[in-house]
Amino acid sequence: MVELPDNFRWLIAGVTGSGKSYFTGYLMEEARRQLKRFIVLDTKKDNLRGLIQLKDVHGVQIYPNTAYNFFKVLTHDYLVFYPSERTTAEQLKQQYKQLLETIYYHDKNRIIVIEEAHRMVGQFNIEEIIELIQREGRGKGLSPMYLTQRIQDFSKLIWSQCDRTYIFRWFIPQDISYISKMIPDFDKINSELAEHDVLEYNHKNGEHKIIKAQDIKRITAHYG
Ligand SMILES: Nc1ncnc2c1ncn2[C@@H]1O[C@H](COP(=O)(O)OP(=O)(O)O)[C@@H](O)[C@H]1O
Numbered sequence: 001m002v003e004l005p006d007n008f009r010w011l012i013a014g015v016t017g018s019g020k021s022y023f024t025g026y027l028m029e030e031a032r033r034q035l036k037r038f039i040v041l042d043t044k045k046d047n048l049r050g051l052i053q054l055k056d057v058h059g060v061q062i063y064p065n066t067a068y069n070f071f072k073v074l075t076h077d078y079l080v081f082y083p084s085e086r087t088t089a090e091q092l093k094q095q096y097k098q099l100l101e102t103i104y105y106h107d108k109n110r111i112i113v114i115e116e117a118h119r120m121v122g123q124f125n126i127e128e129i130i131e132l133i134q135r136e137g138r139g140k141g142l143s144p145m146y147l148t149q150r151i152q153d154f155s156k157l158i159w160s161q162c163d164r165t166y167i168f169r170w171f172i173p174q175d176i177s178y179i180s181k182m183i184p185d186f187d188k189i190n191s192e193l194a195e196h197d198v199l200e201y202n203h204k205n206g207e208h209k210i211i212k213a214q215d216i217k218r219i220t221a222h223y224g
Pocket residue numbers: 014015016017018019020021022023196212213214216217222223224
């Protein structure tokens with residue numbers, strides 16, 4: 001089991017198909033058991049939506065050119081947002097920026113899962129609302145969980161402020177040496193990771209452990 005602190009900033013990184021969403025779904029099932037409020041900002045329709053099988057988990061589909069009362073939606077404790085087939089990545093990003101603004105100013109005590117986070121937390125352009133949540137969110141109990149498959153496109157600055165990284169097996173040598181600058185000995189640890197295994201690295205004390213794929217068990221459907 002992975003313990004969920006009251007306050008955290010985590011990065012979850014792995015190539016497409018490595019198991020990021022599956023693992024995150026597992027973490028949100030755990031969050032639901034522990035009554036820790038969460039919101040998932042998904043970028044695909046069929047991904048983490050399976051979490052709505054859990055009691056009180058509410059799904060919200062984002063359609064193009066539609067106005068949402070995010071303030072009202074945030075009265076739900078457990079939320080999964082996901083796009084319709086016709087919603088473009090850019091439209092979704094604009095909606096999610098507004099949603100994050102509403103969370104930052106009106107919500108508290110919430111795990112915020114951001115899928116494909118490099119879109120909002122780029123190496124050279126970090127959305128302002130992300131910087132705010134990253135810097136001031138702790139006092140409000142806002143805990144971002146950034147997911148990315150493009151490690152070199154994700155802001156190194158934001159990563160350096162994360163307290164934990166969960167990372168899957170990597171294949172591209174350039175990526176492995178890049179990651180090794182943040183996680184010492186990653187090249188060695190990487191070779192010990194089997195498919196869907198995840199390395200938990202604690203940036204505060206340098207401790208690490210490997211969570212085996214067979215110990216990550218979902219109870220809700222995973223569509224990814
Ligand atoms: N711990 C696991 N045990 C069994 N199968 C897994 C595990 N993690 C991932 N998978 C399988 O791998 C597929 C891809 O995982 P997914 O989380 O969707 O990848 P990503 O989000 O990194 O692209 C899933 O559909 C699932 O079938």
